[in-house]
Amino acid sequence: MDLTELRAVAQKEKDRQRPTRIHCCTSTGCRAASATEVYNNLKAAVKAQECGDRLEVVSVGCMGFCGQGPLVQVDPDNHLYGQVKPQEAESIVTATLGEGRTEAEQLDPEQPFFAYQTPVVRKHSGKVNPESIEEYIAVGGYESLYKVVHDMTPAEVVAEVSNSGLRGRGGGGYPTGLKWATVAKMPEGQKYIICNGDEGDPGAFMDRSVLESDPHLVLEGMAIAGYAVGADHGYVYVRAEYPLAISRLQKAIKQAKRYGLMGSQIFDSPFDFKVDIRIGAGAFVCGEETALIQSIEGARGNPVPRPPYPAQKGLYDCPTLINNVESFANIAHIIGEGAEAYASIGTENSKGTKIFALTGNIRNNGLIEVPMGITLRTIVEEMGGGVPDGEVKAVQTGGPSGGCIPKDLLDTPVDYDSLKAVGSMMGSGGMVVMDQNTNMVEIAHFYMEFCREETCGKCVPCRTGTVQLHSLLTKLLKGQATATDLEQLKQLSYMVQETSLCGLGMSAPNPVLSTLRYFPEEYTSLLVQPAYLNGHAAEPAITATAKG
Amino acid sequence: MAVNTLTIDGKEIAIEAGKTILDAAKEAGVPIPTLCHMEGVHDVGACRLCIVEAEGTPKLLPACVTAATEGMVIHTQTEKLQNYRRMTVELIFAEGNHVCSICVANGNCELQDVAVDVGMDHSRFSYRFPDRGCDLSHSQFGIDHNRCIMCTRCVRVCDEVEGAHVWDVGSRGPDCFIVAGLDQPWGEVDACTSCGKCVDACPTGAIFHKGETTGEKEGDRGKMAFLTTAREKQEWTR
Structure with a gap:
């Protein structure tokens, strides 16, 4: 395969495509709302009305407005239909042909939910068939590779990624270029690329959507990374709960191999790169990079102390570049459009866009890709359409590692540093909106229960600390806790945060600490006086630490 | 050979490059409490008792797995560290059923020693009184999971020194337990050579010789270090 051949494939595909395309989302979210039937009915209707020469029905990935699924969108008219029922499919085809009307609910594709978005990673999501490499090539796919x-040169690729200002989209925000440079600078020899698709935060589904909607984009990013750091083997680690993502990835790898875009001598160059899939067995902690590596090696998914970092000594003790799905999905765009263009989006220290899974007590649920620096208020009130009845109380970002941001701080810009400054974090992109009826102690309790179940059990503070924190929160909710218990909750939170081995334990107390910081009255209102005190003030159970 | 110099609790010490803060502290004669660390097997940094503070680093560092580097200024006994260590020991005590008065390891228990070191006389956390069971299927030894602190020393000794890998960790989080073979009764695991190294490695009374009663277990904890040095350096005398 060379560039002429690649473009010939693209041209052939463009010639094949019908002028009018009815896109039907068949990703997990819409599928749960019977999108498969809608798709089949659309197909049948086209066949019955014998209009296959002008019109085609395409199974596509996520369009983002998941709360309104199943979604059907028509190009080039840009009509968008939401909550399509299987029986409405036929009339959509008729309406598209201009031969009738449809009862299907039409949505405004220009509404704020879409208008504020800047699609980079999701540019082709919902437009191309994720199971067709030709469609991906037709929109310029694999040109960056x-x-x-x-x-x-590999060094130029690393420099380009560094200049783009891209930071890790898995949540940590470590500069991607710096990570690439570290692996590239390790002595030559076996190196690995790992794509972390073990997305597990409650309410987060960004990576699933990217893998389901545009698997080739991730594979291309991984191959570019392989070339840049000198690795010839990559692994995509996907959780087993994402069967559709896994099957689409498998198909994509097969197709890429067939075209010589994966495997030996890619584009007739000396560069080899192959990708294997590893399926997680359901442990949240395997999203932690060292645990993930252990899991790929076939061992128990336990984190190991860093340093050495995976960049120095990772998979099978070889230098390993490990990035999140969304990070890799940005790469082809950065190479194609240039680092400068990418860096023009976003803020000083947080470049580009970020995908969020907007969920909770909000009108518009779904996936949004927004430029860094947009305020939470714009996301929640304008894009999300606000809370259905009542008002926003808090926004939770960063999943079980993040925190709750109160409504007074809704003007906080969404970037790595600002979110950290208000006691939360960017995280992988979960964004749960809560209304005035939400009990914040219950929220903290929910996340602590999650961490208690998901800790691997290796280090003491995380294994036993989360259990004690959870039981203290339970005691609070039962109305049995005293001021001593609350003080203990605080001190233990600091202790677990500071002494745990890996990121899971270090961040497990964040939901408690952030709700304590912004909603202390919700905790204190639950306290009771211990009977033996007879009205005297209680002494703190644990003397204050330096941090306390 | 490269040598690094560092300061631990005001004491200056020179140590070979590649050694850990814990090694350096030992050489300097500064005691740092440990539980999961054992000479002779690799370190996992699990018990978090050996955490220390290094000037200029906001994070607390586990001494057993952190390399001693040039110019480090280490503090091992700040108020915060003492407080956190005590909480760690309390958490361990609250997690299992550690009743010294009826334990085979009473008087010869590292958990007990550490509790004394950190000044823990009671646990402020609520005891969980788990019912984890006891495996007495082996002809010579027994394991009482209620006394296990998940230090995984037995796992590492069996794998790295004996090469049998009878033990591993089963389940996850609070349900973690030391599992024999493929979750079989210990006595039915063919891989077990009955060498007894796990008994010696166990810091508490969780793994014991059958027939021992209160305070009778005397683990030979130096054995693993002796064996590994003997094998590596051919020094077969103790």
Whole structure:
């Protein structure tokens, strides 16, 4: 395969495509709302009305407005239908042909939910068939890979990624270019690329959507990374709960191999790169990079102390580059459009866009890709359409590692540093909106229960600390806790945060600490006086630490 | 050989490059409490008792797995560390059923020693009184999971020194337990050579010789270090 051949494939595909395309989302969210039947009915209707020469029905990935699924969108008219029922499919085809009307609910594709978005990673999501490599090539896919393999040195690729300002989208926000440079600078020899698709935060489904909607985008990013750091083997680690993502990835890898875009001598160059899939067995902690590596090696998914970092000594003790799905999905765009164009989106220290899974007590649920620096208020009130009845109380970001941001701080810009400053974190992109009826102690209790179940059990503070924190929160909710218990809750939170081995334990108390910081009255209102005190003030159970 | 110099609790010490803070502290004669660390097997940094503070680093560092580097200024006994260590020991006590008065390891128990070191006389956390069971299927030894602190020393000794890998960790989080073979009764695991190293490695009374009663277990904890040095350096005398 060379560039001419790649473009010939693209041209052939463009010629094949019908002028009018009815896109039907068949990703997990819409599928749960019977999108498969809608798709089949659309297909049948096209066949019955014998209009296959002008019109085609395409199974596509996520369009983002998941709360309104199943979604059907028509190009080039840009009509968007929401909550389509299987029996409405036929009339959509008729309406598209201009031969009738449809009862299907039409949505405004220009509404704020879409208008504020800047699609980079999700540019082709919902537009191309994720199971067709030709469709991906037709929209310029694999051109970036060709560009790096033929026109750039590995060092130039690393520099380009560094200049783009891209930071890890898994939540940590470590500069991606710096990570690439570290692995690239390790002595030559076996190196690995790992794509972390073990997304497990409650309410988060960004990576699933990217893998389901545009698997080739992730594979291309991984191959470019392989070329940049000198690795010839990559692994995609996907959780077993994402069967559709896994099957689409498998198909994508097969197709890429067939075209010579994966495997040996990619684009007739000396660069080899192959990708294998590893399926997680259901442990949240395997999203932690060292545990993930253990899991790929076939061992128990326990984190191990860092340093050495995976970049120095990772999979099978070889230098390993491990990035999140969304990070890899940004790469092809950065190479294609240039680092400068990418860096023009976002803020000073947080470049580009971020995908969020907007969920909770909010009108518009779904996936949004927004430029960094947009305020939470814009996301929640304008894009999300606000809370159905009542008002926003808090926004939870960062999943069980993050925190709750109160409504007074809704003007906080969404970027790594600002979110950290208000006691939460970017995280992988979960964003749960809560209304005035939400009990914040219950929220903290929910996340602590999650961490208690998901801790691997290796280190003492995380294994036993989360259990004690959970039981203290339970005691509070039962109205049996005293001021001593609350003080103990605080001190133990600091202790677990500071002494745990890996990120899971270090961040497990965050939901408690952030709700304590912004909603202390919800905790104190639950306290009772211990009977033996007879009205005297209680002494703190544990003397204050330096941090306390 | 490269040598690094560092300061631990005001004492200056020179140590070979590649050694850990814990090694350096030992050489300097500064005691740092440990539980999961054992000479002779690799360190896992699980018990978090050996955490220390290094000037210029906001994070607390586990001494057993952190390399001693040039110019480090380490503090091992700040108020915060003492407080956290005590909480860690309390958490361990609250997690299992550690009743010294009826334990085979009473008087010869590392958990007991550490509790004394950190000044823990009672646990402020509520005791969980788990019912974890006891495996007495082996002809010579027994394991009482209620006394296990999940230090995984037995797992590492069996794997790294004996090469049998009878033990591993089963389940997850609070349900973690030391599992024999493929979750079989210990006595039915063919891989077990009955060498007894796990008994010696166990810091508490969780793994014991059958027939021992209160305070009778005397683990030979130096054995693993002796064996590994003997094998590596051919020094077969103790």
